Amino acid sequence: MYKIQLTKINKCFKNGFCLNNITFEVNGGEIFGFLGANGAGKTTTIRILLRLIEPDSGSASLLNDKMPLSWNKIGIVLEDEKPFDGLTPYEYLDFFATYYSINSGEKRTKIEDILKRFYLYDLKDIKIKNFSKGMKRKLTISKALLHKPSIIIMDEPFEGIEPESRRDIKETLKRFAHMSKIVFLSTHNLDEAENFCSSFGIIKQGKFINKWDMKELNCSLEEFFLKRTSKG
DSSP states (O other): OOOEEEEEEEETTSSEEEEEEEEEEEEOEEEEEOOOOTSOOOOOOHHHHTSSSSSSEEEETTTBBBEEEEEEEEEEOOOOOOOOOOOOOOHHHHHHHHHOOOOOOOOOOOOOHHHHHHOGGGGGTOOGSSSSSHHHHHHHHHHHHHHSSSSEEEESSSTTOHHHHHHHHHHHHHHHHHTTTTTEEEEEEHHHHHTSSSSEEEETTEEEEEEEEEEOOOOOHHHHHHHHHHHH
């Protein structure tokens, strides 16, 4: 079964911010919400998990496979990610389809299917530089799902996306998790997490508080979050 695992991750920066002993795991079939205020350490943890930066100590693994990391099995949506403005949506997805070694005979069908799913097909030949922030965000999510990965990691993915497309993306991700795959969603939007995630963990000021099943809640996630973060 697919797994994300972080063990005793520590990382300190010159500005004084540190991740302290981050330890938790996420298993196949989970839609995991990684919750915390802005600046709590969510993005830093994700960057370590993806090996974009190295921890000072500890270990992080994806797919039960420490080395080498197979990017063909992972879909990524970073918080500050922007698609290439000089391309059209079709050209952008075609670039990544080639990168992910999607069979040339299937490439066109896969690209067109995902553009239609997220209401971008009629815009497939328009330069991305003309798109709104929400439309660009849908395109980066489309890119992350194009190659049918085993794990998708998303950092604040739904910002600026209209409700109809947001609903469709969530339904796609739920089907993804039902196949024993993992959705790892970093967010500070507690309402969104409560209505979408099956499990969640809380990080505060670089410290991971705990992980819970969403079914354990006996109050709103916002109330639960405030109680736990006020305790530190």
